[in-house]
Amino acid sequence: MPDIILQGLTKTYTKGATPAVDRVSLTVPHGEFLCLLGPSGCGKTTILRMIAGIEHASGGTILMDGEAVDSVEQSRFVPPERRRVGLVFQNYALWPHMTVARNVDFGLRLQNVSPAEREARCRDVMTKLKIADYAKRYPAQLSGGQQQRVALARMLALNPDVLLLDEPLSNLDAALRLEMRAELRRIHETFGTTIIFVSHDQWEAMTLATTIAVMDRGQLQQVGTPDEIYARPANRFVAEFIGNPRINMVNLADTPAGAGQGLAAHLIRRLPAGAGAVACGIRPEEIRLVPDVSPDALPVTVAGIMPTGGSWVIELAHGEDRLFFSTQSRPRLKPAETVGCLLPDEALHLFNAEGRRLTIPGFGLSEAA
């Protein structure tokens, strides 16, 4: 089974325009569950389509199992049907005039698989995806989630080495999404298939993927496990894109060293001289509140308390500055109350003028880990 390697992969749809995918290099080892994550228009779908072979690269190379399947330099392009990848789109387009069983069987017929093997493979995959009971129904007689499972079964029956999923859960309601996420996890564990999944939903990516590749404007920003991406964002974009509620980001650039009582001045005083940090991030759950204001604790007043169902987001004011604090335990705070706020060194994420993460001993979550 192949590793997929992207080398400097680039796609420009319109000559002279900014590339939709810009020199992306990425290795997807066999059996990985990789999520391409990023805001709308950042090039996720374009990458997926190039891997599937339904879009040509404008530059760079895609290797599958060591073989170049798309390489402008080598003038090589392997057509989609020879790549052993299955692509499931956002709208999963089942054949409406065919039963579930026929839909699942369809691709195998095209591949001239023997009737006995076709039947065995279809039965197996429909049982695993729990749609065997609906074999004789037509797509219109199924719920959205059931249709989605048929679309997945149709792909899995073909035994693809790689399953490419383009936001396949986006048409489902919250409960079904949850159910289908569990389903996808099971598919990954049961079939051992490499899965590349496109999402703009960070929660989905964090809960499903073994590796996340964060993209912005065609460029890869960071590749890592969900935990790495969250705990050690490589740059400001990743820090601000991942996390809900969002990370608190304090601009340090406009405050002269040691000046004033504001939040930026407080943070600057704690950093080593010449550290070069122009922004400091702290995640809402890393803030600590204490009843008394001590020299270490910043005085803050409670500006708002927002329940979010099982957790709470508290808006804190320090003069003109605002910080958001989140907690899983019911807060014993009253509006306008003044408390002390601790911002532990190890929870501070520091970024330089280019937006890149700075490594400064003692600062930054699990930097030592």
Ligand SMILES: Nc1ncnc2c1ncn2[C@@H]1O[C@H](COP(=O)(O)OP(=O)(O)OP(=O)(O)O)[C@@H](O)[C@H]1O
């Ligand atoms: N066929 C096309 N012709 C011209 N431009 C295109 C084409 N397809 C995509 N683009 C542009 O390329 C960029 C990347 O698009 P892409 O669909 O890959 O992004 P995405 O991250 O998947 O977005 P979304 O999450 O909204 O689906 C966008 O600016 C888009 O407008």
